[in-house]
Amino acid sequence: MQSALAVDRLQFAFTITFHYIFPQITMGLALLIVVLKTMALRTGNEHYNRAARFWAKMFGINFAVGVVTGIPMEFQFGTNWSAFSKAAGGVIGQTLAMEGVFSFFLESSFLGLFLFGEKRLGRIGHWFSAMMIFVGSWLSGYFIVATDAWMQHPVAYSLGPSGTFELKSFWGLLLNPWTLWQYPHTMIGAVQTGCFVMATIGAFYILAGRHEDYGRTFVRVGVIVGVIASILQLYPTGDGQGVMIARYQPVTLAAMEGLFHTERGAPLAILGQPDVANQRLDNPLTIPRGLSFLTYRAWTAEVKGLEQFPRDAWPDPIELVYYSYHIMVGLGTIFIAIFVIAAFLLWREALFRRRGMLWVIMLAMPFPFIANMAGWITAEVGRQPWLVYGILRTSEGPSPLVSVGSAWFTLIGFMGLYTLLGILYLFLVYREIDRGPDAGVVASSASVN
Amino acid sequence: MGTLWFCLVALMLTVYVVLDGFDLGAGVVQLFVAHSEEERRLVSRTIGPVWDANQVWLIAAGGTLFFAFPGLYATSFSGFYLPLMIVLWLLILRGVSFEFSRHLTDATWVSFWDAVFFLASLLLAVFYGAALGNVVRGVPLDNQGRFFEALWTNFQPAGETGILDWYTILAGVAALVALTLHGALWVSLKTERELQARAQDLAAKLWWAVALFTIVITWSSFKLQPHLQASYSAHPWGYIFPVTAVTALILIIVFRGNESRAFCASCAYLVGMLASVAFGLYPDLLPASTNSASSLTVDNSKAANYGLKIGLVWWTLGIILATVYFVMAYRRFAGKVSVSSDEEEY
Numbered sequence: 001m002q003s004a005l006a007v008d009r010l011q012f013a014f015t016i017t018f019h020y021i022f023p024q025i026t027m028g029l030a031l032l033i034v035v036l037k038t039m040a041l042r043t044g045n046e047h048y049n050r051a052a053r054f055w056a057k058m059f060g061i062n063f064a065v066g067v068v069t070g071i072p073m074e075f076q077f078g079t080n081w082s083a084f085s086k087a088a089g090g091v092i093g094q095t096l097a098m099e100g101v102f103s104f105f106l107e108s109s110f111l112g113l114f115l116f117g118e119k120r121l122g123r124i125g126h127w128f129s130a131m132m133i134f135v136g137s138w139l140s141g142y143f144i145v146a147t148d149a150w151m152q153h154p155v156a157y158s159l160g161p162s163g164t165f166e167l168k169s170f171w172g173l174l175l176n177p178w179t180l181w182q183y184p185h186t187m188i189g190a191v192q193t194g195c196f197v198m199a200t201i202g203a204f205y206i207l208a209g210r211h212e213d214y215g216r217t218f219v220r221v222g223v224i225v226g227v228i229a230s231i232l233q234l235y236p237t238g239d240g241q242g243v244m245i246a247r248y249q250p251v252t253l254a255a256m257e258g259l260f261h262t263e264r265g266a267p268l269a270i271l272g273q274p275d276v277a278n279q280r281l282d283n284p285l286t287i288p289r290g291l292s293f294l295t296y297r298a299w300t301a302e303v304k305g306l307e308q309f310p311r312d313a314w315p316d317p318i319e320l321v322y323y324s325y326h327i328m329v330g331l332g333t334i335f336i337a338i339f340v341i342a343a344f345l346l347w348r349e350a351l352f353r354r355r356g357m358l359w360v361i362m363l364a365m366p367f368p369f370i371a372n373m374a375g376w377i378t379a380e381v382g383r384q385p386w387l388v389y390g391i392l393r394t395s396e397g398p399s400p401l402v403s404v405g406s407a408w409f410t411l412i413g414f415m416g417l418y419t420l421l422g423i424l425y426l427f428l429v430y431r432e433i434d435r436g437p438d439a440g441v442v443a444s445s446a447s448v449n
Numbered sequence: 450m451g452t453l454w455f456c457l458v459a460l461m462l463t464v465y466v467v468l469d470g471f472d473l474g475a476g477v478v479q480l481f482v483a484h485s486e487e488e489r490r491l492v493s494r495t496i497g498p499v500w501d502a503n504q505v506w507l508i509a510a511g512g513t514l515f516f517a518f519p520g521l522y523a524t525s526f527s528g529f530y531l532p533l534m535i536v537l538w539l540l541i542l543r544g545v546s547f548e549f550s551r552h553l554t555d556a557t558w559v560s561f562w563d564a565v566f567f568l569a570s571l572l573l574a575v576f577y578g579a580a581l582g583n584v585v586r587g588v589p590l591d592n593q594g595r596f597f598e599a600l601w602t603n604f605q606p607a608g609e610t611g612i613l614d615w616y617t618i619l620a621g622v623a624a625l626v627a628l629t630l631h632g633a634l635w636v637s638l639k640t641e642r643e644l645q646a647r648a649q650d651l652a653a654k655l656w657w658a659v660a661l662f663t664i665v666i667t668w669s670s671f672k673l674q675p676h677l678q679a680s681y682s683a684h685p686w687g688y689i690f691p692v693t694a695v696t697a698l699i700l701i702i703v704f705r706g707n708e709s710r711a712f713c714a715s716c717a718y719l720v721g722m723l724a725s726v727a728f729g730l731y732p733d734l735l736p737a738s739t740n741s742a743s744s745l746t747v748d749n750s751k752a753a754n755y756g757l758k759i760g761l762v763w764w765t766l767g768i769i770l771a772t773v774y775f776v777m778a779y780r781r782f783a784g785k786v787s788v789s790s791d792e793e794e795y
Contacts, residue, residue, distance in 0.1 A: 061548065067501065068544040072537045074511055078526025079533055085526070089519020090752035094760060097516045100509030101767030108505050109774035112498035117781050164519065166753035399527035401597035410534045417538055421545060428552055 022066030028194020107136030195226030474632015476570025578624025582617030694721025
């Protein structure tokens with residue numbers, strides 16, 4: 001780690017990975033809270049309102065951590081990647097500024113109303129606030145994905161006189177074909193996390209014999225939304241994203257699949273360890289011709305292997321791209337299995353008696369987070385060695401005058417601070433789960449009263 | 450087009466200072482005016498529903514700066530690397546401490562997080578002031594328009610400067626007293642009885658400090674940055690901004706006893722001061738202390754015209770929407786805060 005570049009990358013990777021734990025929960029929960037509030041409105045049953053209140057509390061905690069860890073992301077473009085910011089700010093600054101102006105104002109204003117003003121707003125008003133939080137958080141996701149999509153597949157720009165990229169078409173930037181697949185794929189990933197979080201806590205309540213009525217509601221909502229989401233994640237969104245990568249980043253596709261040699265009727269690797277030095281996949285377990293079919297819908301189509309591309313265009317490290325992609329796909333498949341079985345049992349009205357299945361749902365908690373992270377690692381490490389695909393290398397992006405020492409200083413600072421933050425977060429969440437949905441208002445106001 | 454965006458970014462930052470200023474100030478004030486746990490909860494309730502939305506103005510202003518003046522964003526954020534990171538950490542600590550002291554029940558830890566909230570609020574106010582001080586004083590831009598400043602060198606505002614020198618520290622303290630006054634006026638606007646009386650007492654004392662620091666910082670700024678005097682001499686109509694600030698400052702003391710008018714006067718004071726700085730610096734965005742030819746200006750930092758034009762369309766739309774949300778949210782939470790149990794909070 002003698003170069004600032006490596007530390008800059010490590011810092012961005014660390015802070016974004018930690019940050020993204022929280023938005024995936026809030027974007028997923030935002031949808032589920034709307035579902036609960038709608039059920040409350042339609043049935044007039046206070047049970048759903050209390051359930052929504054419990055999740056709003058969870059949302060509040062996650063949102064707070066998401067906001068405070070999100071600000072460093074926007075700042076780091078300028079602090080650590082100033083050469084990149086100077087070159088690309090005229091383009092990606094647009095989407096980042098729009099996120100602030102269109103979604104953060106919406107989200108934060110209505111969250112204040114939602115958390116602090118249930119009585120003042122009335123039933124419809126409170127439902128509407130939940131809806132606006134959902135719209136705000138999903139819009140925010142759109143602008144961020146559009147920003148990333150431009151780095152994956154730059155469109156709607158021209159090269160200006162001073163070597164900077166200039167925006168040429170506003171709608172071209174917003175409706176980047178890459179965004180149109182990446183966005184639903186990302187959001188449905190977040191919905192799956194939200195569903196697992198809700199169903200997991202519900203399963204825990206049923207298994208522990210506490211707040212069982214809420215537990216059943218949580219499991220039911222989590223499983224029904226989850227089964228739809230997990231299938232949509234595979235098809236069409238995951239498939240569409242794959243087609244984009246095959247078309248615009250064929251070298252990344254080869255790295256993801258561990259395909260070193262160009263083949264007709266290329267096999268799909270399920271397991272195996274890429275041996276980059278010898279350019280082969282060790283201990284492969286494959287589906288013959290599977291990759292050709294998935295990519296081109298033809299069993300004998302030719303898929304380009306890594307050997308077709310110059311070494312300095314290979315993602316680095318190949319192994320990380322390969323494993324994170326396989327982890328994502330493997331977990332996604334397991335999620336479909338879990339949700340389909342659970343939904344079937346729910347339909348047969350047997351799920352709440354099947355303790356084994358409830359255990360499976362409960363213990364599945366960490367895996368949607370891992371799958372989402374693995375997906376992002378596949379995308380972002382797969383983009384290497386480019387910062388903006390094909391036009392700006394990552395090595396050309398960092399701030400020229402920020403020293404390695406300064407970068408280490410702040411990286412270590414972030415690590416310490418986020419460790420503290422993580423411990424506090426887990427403590428608060430554990431406490432809310434322990435208190436349960438009947439606790440009503442938080443203790444701070446209760447102790448005042 | 451560049452000038453328009455200069456005004457818009459300055460406007461957003463000003464709105465940020467006016468809005469987040471009162472909750473930063475309230476964070477500092479709570480330690481002095483709230484004597485019981487109950488009173489501290491009351492102070493935190495005055496800002497609870499809005500502080501997060503207030504902070505969004507900083508993020509939105511940052512984003513707007515990024516797309517309108519990418520060159521400035523890149524240069525200043527990397528040059529101010531260390532203080533910006535410290536600001537980020539303080540923002541994190543502040544946000545977390547606020548949320549945590551709201552959710553915890555144990556008195557020991559609540560008081561700990563209240564103290565963290567106080568310290569983070571205080572240091573943020575100082576850093577914001579110091580940051581503005583750095584911009585006014587100028588930074589050592591090289592001939593490629595780049596710089597990197599250490600946190601401090603020899604505390605002199607000349608030669609190889611650091612972020613902190615006597616002038617920028619002065620600016621930091623000036624910002625701290627101004628925002629603390631702003632926060633005290635906010636607390637007195639939103640509370641009743643003894644708590645309000647104590648906040649008003651504190652505000653009356655702070656007023657003298659603000660008046661003193663206004664004079665000192667204005668005098669030293671004009672001494673240090675000749676560009677300011679040049680701007681005002683070239684366009685004397687600009688004196689309207691400092692005059693606004695001074696008038697507003699006097700009105701704060703005149704309106705003693707009328708909480709809402711006093712608070713509005715304090716807002717006007719902050720707007721007047723920041724507008725004075727912006728007017729004095731224009732067309733520079735970041736003056737160079739080395740050689741004025743290296744200064745970052747509106748023209749050499751702005752993005753291409755198409756982006757700025759299209760940005761004007763969505764920016765206007767977005768800010769109108771944001772204003773609507775803010776009016777709505779502030780009206781919902783208008784009036785004094787109370788401890789009554791009819792309001793839910795979670």
